[in-house]
Amino acid sequence: MEKIISSPGKYIQGKGVLASLAKYSLQLGDTALIMSGGMVKSIVTPIISKSFSDAHAAFYMETFEGECCRTEIDRLVAICKAKQIKVVIGVGGGKTLDTAKAVAYYHQVPVVIAPTIASTDAPTSALSVIYTEAGQFESYLMLPKNPDVVLIDSQIVARAPARLIVAGMGDALATYFEARANGCSGNPAMSGGIPTLSALALAELCYKTLLKDGLKAKLAVESQVVTQAVENIIEANTYLSGIGFESGGLAAAHAVHNGLTLLSECHHLFHGEKVAFGTLVQLALENAPLEEINQVLAFCHSVGLPTCLADLGAGDVSKEALMAVAKAACAAGETIHNMPFKVDADAVYGAILVADQLGKRV
Template sequence: MIRAIIGPGKYVQGNGVLKHIKEHTLKLGSSFFVIASENGIKRTRPIIEESFAGEKVKLIFEPFNGECSENEINRLKNLAKEHGSEVIVGIGGGKVLDTAKAVAYYLSLPVVIVPTVASTDAPCSALSVIYTDEGVFSKYLFLPKNPDVVLVDTGMIAKAPARLLVAGMGDALATYFEARACMRSNAKALSGGQSTKAAMALAELCYRTLLEDGLKAKLAVEKKACTPAVENVVEANTYLSGIGFESGGLAAAHAIHNGFTVLHECHQMYHGEKVAFGTIAQLVLENSPMDELEEVIGFCLDVGLPVTLEELGIKEVKEEDIRKVAEASCAEGETIHNMPFKVTPEDVYNAIMGADALGKALKKLM
């Protein structure tokens, strides 16, 4: 058996750390192609330019068009090539970061990742999730290495809407349970081998950190405050979950998330919000003990993650729609096949409906 654990070359986190981007990236090159939303560029450009003041570097800022699609990746790749850029920098949320990683991969350049939100575990991974231009899941792009530098400015993240931090908790919530399922089935993780004890320890620490600090962090960020609880949850959402999912493995929760992308009603929901419900559905699939289900659903209720189909945006639950979700969740190559037992679309349909029923019941009790 081969075990493997992978991670970014350097992970730096702290309040105001973006001001020090030069010292963490200058050795990578002297021409930087920065990808961010127009608002992201407006907020970060002065800080980055001041950090590099006095250095002979070329900084190109290019707005992101909103979707991590093949067309957008190709557009940015061609622009970076035209400018002779030596380093790709992604600033923003998960889709911007995944796009930057893909652009860097196709150009064989180093990549620096600067998340402005802690809404997914994308920053640390050697993976880009590719969507169609319309936002429907298309494929995973597996990359040969993790980002060279991940720079996490928690002061900036604390100023983002609290819903984004909570969505990151939803993504991180799946980490331990999917890694546990993969360990039970001896499935190969995205690292290229079976899970290590270190990866499982990080995945479990991720879950425990959410339970201990999740609500405190949410309340602090609602006031734009960067507290120790916020620091801990940002680390859980970004690093612990990133290493945990990639070196521990993905299973049903993320596959069910991918299934929900086929429903238009769910497109306004964040990735982590759908993953949180997918985690509950995975636990139903596993027939997990009631105390574990109550702990997970109780956490979701505390921080505001969806526990019912209605909270996912599905106001009218139609059997045919949920069966489409179940079919997509079980597509060939999906991570649901890492579960320690065979899973069919019928199983997933029943698990989703069971999770919805549990969510409704516990909402009334808690």
């Protein structure tokens, strides 16, 4: 099987780069649909409006309704057709960006991704995670190419609540361990090929960067300042994790996350917070060395990521509910089957309980 590494056409990161959005958009098309939602829209609209006005470029702002679901995607595609949009731009968090990628794919135009938070590795990938209107995981939409441009303004990211960049660290935490498992199994990654040496190296660098700069970045963002640690963690959460997961592969951690979406007790959590616990479950599942597990636990504790079911709000859920999570994680086609050994629901259920007990010790 061939080796494949996938990446966006351009990755741009730095303080104030959102003001350059029109310049990069015009390289792809002369009429842009820009989608963002909630408080994000009020923050970015003045910057974006000035950028496009100064460039004498046509653009339309549209409010994202909050869920990356089929209904919202269809609504936005219809707007693109009506306004003859030539480039789609998503500005905001993971679900906004995944929706923008899906809309651009169905409308068959280029896409620019402008994250305002560093809470997931979604921005760089050729993938949209589709949910139901109720917020439960539905499917992965595999896209034929990565975003044309990813532009992330570190100054805006640093102004967001620290919990968001910490959630991104939780998502990024899984990157190395899932890529390692996938590399051992020899299964194809999300890119369609087996992991390249480059992807595995980026995944490992992602983990090392988290350990080195994670706590310092959290402290800086709590003061709403951009330091080198913040820049490094934004890159780790967004680019290193994005390339690492897509070209290195997913495994048990994200499958457990998908299972956890069944629990209403976990709906208040961000994606990366659930993935962090999923990483601990994966380490328990593969019987990783205790020294390695303790290192991950110590990191999670230092930045405030959940390490046990109680931290997820699920400390009192029933055995039947946890078994339902385990079964969902093992559904046909789930990424847990990229583990280098056979996995079933009983094994996942046991790993959840072990991870919970290990996490309680921190």
